[in-house]
Amino acid sequence: MKTLKILVGVAFIIAISAFAIDKVSNSKTEVGYSIGDIATDFKLKNIDNTDISLADYKDAKGFIVIFTCNHCPYSVAYEDRIIALDKKFKTKGYPVIAINPNNPQAYPDDSFDNMIIRAKDKGFTFPYLFDDGQKIYPQYGATKTPHVYVLEKTDKGNIVRYIGAIDNNYKDTSSVTKKYVEDAIHALLKGEKVPLEITKAIGCSIKA
Amino acid sequence: MLKRILYIGLIVIFINCKGEQKITLNATDTFKSNGVEIPVYDFESFKPLLTINDGKTRVINFWATWCKPCVAELPYFELINSRYSDDEVEVILVSLDLPKQVESKLIPFVKKQKIESKVILLDDPDANTWIPKVNKNWSGSIPATIICKGGTVNFYERSFTYNELEKELKKIL
Numbered sequence A: 001m002k003t004l005k006i007l008v009g010v011a012f013i014i015a016i017s018a019f020a021i022d023k024v025s026n027s028k029t030e031v032g033y034s035i036g037d038i039a040t041d042f043k044l045k046n047i048d049n050t051d052i053s054l055a056d057y058k059d060a061k062g063f064i065v066i067f068t069c070n071h072c073p074y075s076v077a078y079e080d081r082i083i084a085l086d087k088k089f090k091t092k093g094y095p096v097i098a099i100n101p102n103n104p105q106a107y108p109d110d111s112f113d114n115m116i117i118r119a120k121d122k123g124f125t126f127p128y129l130f131d132d133g134q135k136i137y138p139q140y141g142a143t144k145t146p147h148v149y150v151l152e153k154t155d156k157g158n159i160v161r162y163i164g165a166i167d168n169n170y171k172d173t174s175s176v177t178k179k180y181v182e183d184a185i186h187a188l189l190k191g192e193k194v195p196l197e198i199t200k201a202i203g204c205s206i207k208a
Numbered sequence B: 001m002l003k004r005i006l007y008i009g010l011i012v013i014f015i016n017c018k019g020e021q022k023i024t025l026n027a028t029d030t031f032k033s034n035g036v037e038i039p040v041y042d043f044e045s046f047k048p049l050l051t052i053n054d055g056k057t058r059v060i061n062f063w064a065t066w067c068k069p070c071v072a073e074l075p076y077f078e079l080i081n082s083r084y085s086d087d088e089v090e091v092i093l094v095s096l097d098l099p100k101q102v103e104s105k106l107i108p109f110v111k112k113q114k115i116e117s118k119v120i121l122l123d124d125p126d127a128n129t130w131i132p133k134v135n136k137n138w139s140g141s142i143p144a145t146i147i148c149k150g151g152t153v154n155f156y157e158r159s160f161t162y163n164e165l166e167k168e169l170k171k172i173l
Helices: A002-028 A073-089 A112-122 A136-140 A180-189 B043-051 B068-083 B099-112 B127-134 B162-172
Strands: A044-046 A062-067 A096-100 A128-130 A147-154 A157-164 A203-205 B003-005 B010-015 B022-027 B029-033 B036-041 B057-063 B089-095 B118-122 B144-149 B152-156
Touching: A062 A073, A062 A136, A062 A157, A062 A180, A073 A096, A073 A112, A073 A180, A073 A203, A112 A128, A147 A180, A157 A180, B022 B036, B022 B043, B029 B099, B036 B043, B036 B099, B043 B057, B043 B118, B043 B127, B043 B144, B057 B068, B057 B162, B068 B089, B068 B162, B099 B118, B144 B162, B152 B162
Parallel strands: A062 A096, A096 A128, B036 B118, B057 B089, B089 B118
Antiparallel strands: A044 A128, A062 A147, A147 A157, B003 B029, B010 B022, B029 B036, B057 B144, B144 B152
């Protein structure tokens, strides 16, 4: 009888701990930034072989951090618009920082050498960084390319102000009716709240 | 020679075996070449598929030819399609390939891989509007899968093995 009680007790503890483990692993899958979080800085290799950090940009008011890559048709569809964003907002204090989060073993098109080629062919005006070892994108919570994080530089750090898509029509620039990233930065430059802080879009999964 | 035919209002009729309910989905366009037909839907015309109440279970997989993990799990969806009767389970592969790549990438892929399941193209660029209508928690990354029957809709933003997929299917069958 006593043995039975102990067995029941042990089984109960196992059941509880299994539940606890399940809880822990659940919360682990939900990492990534929310609006208002402080985004981590990084030191990643640029296509010109220099290391780039957000802290290097002393005069910036913020950043347009875009996880993007070579192989994804959705990223490619946005390349010209990413260049336009950089040209438009770099001078206003919001430069584009592009990061390729993909594992080149899964996607050979996204190798560092191919990043250099693509950036040169398209005439990228912004740094195109390689998330070597895929350490930065999970902290941001990027799930796909392209995936944009607009950060506002403050005394407390770089605050996440917008997460999502560049605009509301990946296919056709002329059919765009909402420019989410531009609207976000215009609001920030005026010291106002970003009108639409989170948007969703189809993209190429980063995990392969 | 690739030929693209426009059928405005092409009607695809889903009739269940008992003929209890008829649901029509109106494709906005159809790509046709090499003996493969891919109907095209915007979200409005696609939406009724998620709520058909005809007793049949539907496995709806969002994928694209450029998505490696999607392509890797397609054989499991094909296997479900072949192992379960058409009256019981319908597998629908919803491609999110770019429309301009349907003839150059999607149709050759479907042909080469001899895909038996129904393949349709969802072409609706305003994703921020329709993604939350599929599931409010979906980030928009693929692969993503819906298993639904009647009003019950289970959503998965993940990859599957065959056993995992069948296990989820059996929960709702």
